[in-house]
Amino acid sequence: MASLADAGLKFTTLPHPAPASDETREAVLANPGFGTNFTDHMVTIEWTEGQGWHDAQIGPRHPIALDPAASVLHYAQEIFEGLKAYKQADGSIALFRPEANAARFNRSAERLAMPTLPEDVFVEAVERLVQMDRAWIPDAEGASLYLRPFMIATEAFLGVRPAKSYKFIVIASPAGNYFKSGAPAVSIWVSEYTRAAPGGTGAAKCGGNYAASLVPQGEAIARGHDQVVFLDAAEHKWIEELGGMNLYFAFEDGTLLTPALTGTILAGITRDSLLTLAREEGLNVVEGRYSLDQWREDAASGKLVETFACGTAAVVTPVGRVAGRDGEFTIGSGGPGQLTQKLKNRLVAIQRGEADDTHGWIHTIA
Numbered sequence: 001m002a003s004l005a006d007a008g009l010k011f012t013t014l015p016h017p018a019p020a021s022d023e024t025r026e027a028v029l030a031n032p033g034f035g036t037n038f039t040d041h042m043v044t045i046e047w048t049e050g051q052g053w054h055d056a057q058i059g060p061r062h063p064i065a066l067d068p069a070a071s072v073l074h075y076a077q078e079i080f081e082g083l084k085a086y087k088q089a090d091g092s093i094a095l096f097r098p099e100a101n102a103a104r105f106n107r108s109a110e111r112l113a114m115p116t117l118p119e120d121v122f123v124e125a126v127e128r129l130v131q132m133d134r135a136w137i138p139d140a141e142g143a144s145l146y147l148r149p150f151m152i153a154t155e156a157f158l159g160v161r162p163a164k165s166y167k168f169i170v171i172a173s174p175a176g177n178y179f180k181s182g183a184p185a186v187s188i189w190v191s192e193y194t195r196a197a198p199g200g201t202g203a204a205k206c207g208g209n210y211a212a213s214l215v216p217q218g219e220a221i222a223r224g225h226d227q228v229v230f231l232d233a234a235e236h237k238w239i240e241e242l243g244g245m246n247l248y249f250a251f252e253d254g255t256l257l258t259p260a261l262t263g264t265i266l267a268g269i270t271r272d273s274l275l276t277l278a279r280e281e282g283l284n285v286v287e288g289r290y291s292l293d294q295w296r297e298d299a300a301s302g303k304l305v306e307t308f309a310c311g312t313a314a315v316v317t318p319v320g321r322v323a324g325r326d327g328e329f330t331i332g333s334g335g336p337g338q339l340t341q342k343l344k345n346r347l348v349a350i351q352r353g354e355a356d357d358t359h360g361w362i363h364t365i366a
């Protein structure tokens with residue numbers, strides 16, 4: 001695939017004339033939280049019908065001007081990605097499987113009738129931002145620089161059809177723990193709402209999916225839980241995923257199950273990586289169906305020993321408690337389980353360059 005230069009795109013670099021002071025940056029890095037602090041720069045690339053991608057720029061992070069009729073503001077033609085840059089054990093910097101994010105971004109683009117971006121351009125854009133803002137990558141264990149590439153429809157037009165102009169943007173945010181509570185295991189609420197129906201946009205990473213999850217997520221928080229779990233839309237029976245994470249179920253007989261990608265679930269890159277790592281651990285890994293009733297029954301009988309959520313933001317997070325309108329149940333001891341911890345350690349060790357990257361997942365940045 002063509003790089004930016006090969007595609008005839010000139011990447012303009014404009015260093016911030018007044019970046020954050022060392023003091024400000026250090027204060028953020030000491031306590032990054034999640035998603036509230038941002039680095040000095042951003043990437044923007046424009047797309048116009050008839051011209052394709054043009055005006056690639058990395059420059060000071062700034063508010064963007066949009067016409068009030070811009071399609072994204074009316075019909076939510078928007079997609080995004082989430083990936084992280086990690087400080088490596090040897091002091092270098094690496095991205096984890098950015099090519100997989102680039103590929104998923106294009107699958108989302110196709111579902112939302114948006115132009116695709118050459119995968120190498122996506123990766124190069126992310127790389128350039130990380131290089132420019134490398135001082136913003138936290139060192140602390142569990143911390144990283146979260147990258148948010150996204151694309152919006154910018155054409156000023158109120159008719160319902162794909163826009164004729166788009167903006168691709170990458171911003172970066174130093175990240176610590178996604179869950180504020182810092183609890184050893186999270187508690188999840190089974191929603192009566194559904195997230196995605198067959199034939200809908202559940203497999204795409206588009207803003208609309210997340211807008212629809214806010215009320216159920218709010219309900220979960222109001223009831224004292226950390227996250228919401230969605231069941232399938234057709235039967236309201238089969239477990240799909242959380243608002244922003246995939247799920248795994250570990251059984252006492254060495255089986256590890258995750259809901260299959262049926263088109264209503266996001267194909268998580270963490271989920272995919274754990275499929276490989278779990279197989280290497282000798283587990284019987286199954287992508288299949290699992291019902292809420294079975295989950296409750298297996299948790300009670302002890303057949304199910306662990307459940308964990310996984311995603312870029314959440315990494316690997318144990319689920320200790322599940323509650324819904326029919327009551328509540330505890331998984332295992334209600335705390336982190338051994339397998340969850342083992343898989344998390346293996347994944348994190350690869351991401352941080354502390355274990356051999358035997359799968360070619362690490363994308364080192366000079």
Ligand code: PLP
Pocket residue numbers: 082241242243244245246266267268269270271310311312313
């Ligand atoms: N499911 C949803 C709905 C998500 O938003 C995410 C996060 O991106 C995931 C799953 C996990 O995907 P990944 O592991 O690629 O971050």
Ligand code: COI
Pocket residue numbers: 081082083243244245311312313314
């Ligand atoms: C991610 O894990 O990257 C996501 O986009 C999930 C979101 C809930 C922050």
